[in-house]
Amino acid sequence: MKPNSLDATGNQAVSAATAPARKVPFWRTQRFALNVPLWTMFVPVVAFYLIFKYTPMAGLVIAFKNYNFHDGIFGSPWVGLENFRNLFTQAQSVQIIRNTLMLSLLSVFISFPFPIALAIMLNEVRKMWFKKIVQTLVYLPYFFSWVIVGGIVITLFAQSGVVNSVMGRLTGAEPFAFLFKEWSWISLFLGSGIWKDTGFNAIIYLAALTTIDPSLYEAAGMDGAGKFKQMWHVTLPGISPTIVIMLILAMGRVMEVGFDQIYVLQNPIVSNISEVISTYIYQIGLQGGQFSLTTALGLFESLVAFSLVILTNAIAKRFNKSLW
Template identity: 50%
Template sequence: MNNSNTAIEQTSSIKQDSKPTKKSKRLQKAWKYIKRDKYLYIMLFPVIVYFLIFKYAPLYGEIIAFKNYRLADGINGSEWVGFEHFRNLFASQEFYTIFRNTLLLNFYSLVFVFPVPILLALLLNELRGEGYKRVLQNILYIPHFISWVVIGGILIALLSPSTGFINYALQFFGLEPIYFMVSKFWWTVSFIASSVWKEAGFGTILYMAAIAGISPSLYEAAKIDGASKFRQIWHVTLPGIRSTIAILLILQVGKIMDVGFEHIYVLQNPAVSEVAEVISTYVYSRGIINLQYSYTTALGLFQSIIALILVVSVNRIVKALGERGLW
């Protein structure tokens, strides 16, 4: 009797071992999808290689923020100094100036630049002449593909106090010329206005795609209920693109510590350095020109950590409000 029970137990255990585990089922299912979509994964492979080489591999160099890096010694041969560069950074008055300027310029961009593509997309969506609509969209997209160097040159020429068209128009109406590029206030206004000029049109693409996905039956129902055009935009269009706005807002907040280099560099000058010197230009002048690699790497690491905290925080807030976040 005992022998028969033992044989039955052994047989059942063999059967149980022969059954595929949950892990093996998942692997089989994953392999099935890979085989089915193999061409898509082949197309994705260069993107993965790009990110590994240019995004993840350079992270190894972040350790020079904790070293006294010298080109002759290399990364591994340089002396460890711990948090010395961070202490020097936070003790410097320059740091707080560039930190303030970076936050302020990004805050102005968030308030004045971010909503413009949304408004443009709403206006473009109301145009009924398809030919006129396409021509207008193409005109709005063109500045995005022009280099900041060219845009900066055009802007400086337009705002010149002696030969610029803007000041010429002001003088025509009996007003005094304005020195836009050497005034701290007007330089900031010019910086924000040039951001709108260059990027607002191209930024409408995602919003226009989101608006195109809204069901026409919702507009028809709103019309039957007697909703005006403004009410249709407020109660149908904006809720329809709300998730797109939320995701782009998260990404914009993630860039709040990074104004960009080209835009600032082509417009700044010593007269407005008090408001125009930001982290990116400071890293260039101190790190590349003055060879203070470790010091500026510490600044860049601090910048990245703050950006990560902001992205995670805003993503949680957006999800708490009922919208889909980045993850």
């Protein structure tokens, strides 16, 4: 039948050549068939996030209820925003949120440059044997648990510890209470975190450094740029997308001060600055049984982290370095 011919009803007929092709479902395409092994490997990842990340979100309804074990999550009486009102009217809760923000922001902005600097320095090392030794030494603390790291810190900086003993022999000074002064406790908190995590976090930046074209360094050297200028004008711009991504992810963890680190280092004398959301949830929620109040605090923590990620990404987007 010709394309412009009429059928028996007088309507214009459409030839098979000009008829629209039927869309084949994706799971019947050759591309899907070739990638079946990859899709199979991806199934456990999807299952993990569905079971352990998304399904537990249903429990957030506890923040709006007066939860008890007898009635369960969905049977407990509804109280609306009462838990949030109780949360923000307690002076202790406000102090805990302040401590969490303070310690987290200090960790992000003080600890964040160290892996970058370490990766750049390791990248400049030309003696492979020396580079391997240094990498092993700086990576090793990451594999220690915080119980071990906390024990090392307490052993070194206790009033009868190694540091005070050495200082006393050298200067005759009285032992200093490093663990019982707020400013020195914060310094130990930040220092132990840097010592433990810097080496492992530097791996990401070392991988990013391998993507920089070596000819850029050669061109910069021919223009008279020294090592520091090459780092500033070639190395840092080359890894800037990775730096921005890591900063956005770090801002998403601002409200998540590590429970293990705080728990092994804190003591009642410095509780004014060491009590954070994670330890408060453990003490009040798990030990005290106030599940609704601590769930409301956890939901608030997640919302603040989500807002910070969106804000950081929006700022990075102005410089064409956003994550999405």
